[in-house]
Amino acid sequence: MTKHEELIASDYRRYQGEDVDVYFNKEICTHSGNCVQSLPEVFDVKRKPWIRADREQANQVIETIKKCPSGALQYVEKRDVQ
Numbered sequence: 001m002t003k004h005e006e007l008i009a010s011d012y013r014r015y016q017g018e019d020v021d022v023y024f025n026k027e028i029c030t031h032s033g034n035c036v037q038s039l040p041e042v043f044d045v046k047r048k049p050w051i052r053a054d055r056e057q058a059n060q061v062i063e064t065i066k067k068c069p070s071g072a073l074q075y076v077e078k079r080d081v082q
């Protein structure tokens with residue numbers, strides 16, 4: 001199973017970007033707010049879709065996802081898939 005398949009099977013939703021796809025599971029999110037504070041252009045709960053992966057550099061998006069305390073945010077880099 002690819003990471004994408006595992007995440008989808010675990011009820012994550014995908015938000016596609018050019019270089020990185022962001023995955024989010026709202027059942028796991030503990031609403032710490034880390035993501036929206038770190039990268040408000042990418043993570044904005046007042047917007048639909050609330051995640052826009054291409055609004056910042058992919059490495060910044062990944063660093064922010066790694067700091068998500070609950071694991072509700074995950075990512076798959078496009079170059080990993082090819």
Ligand code: SF4
Binds near residue numbers: 029033034069
């Ligand atoms: S950093 Fe993770 S746990 Fe915190 S609000 Fe964002 S998705 Fe939810």
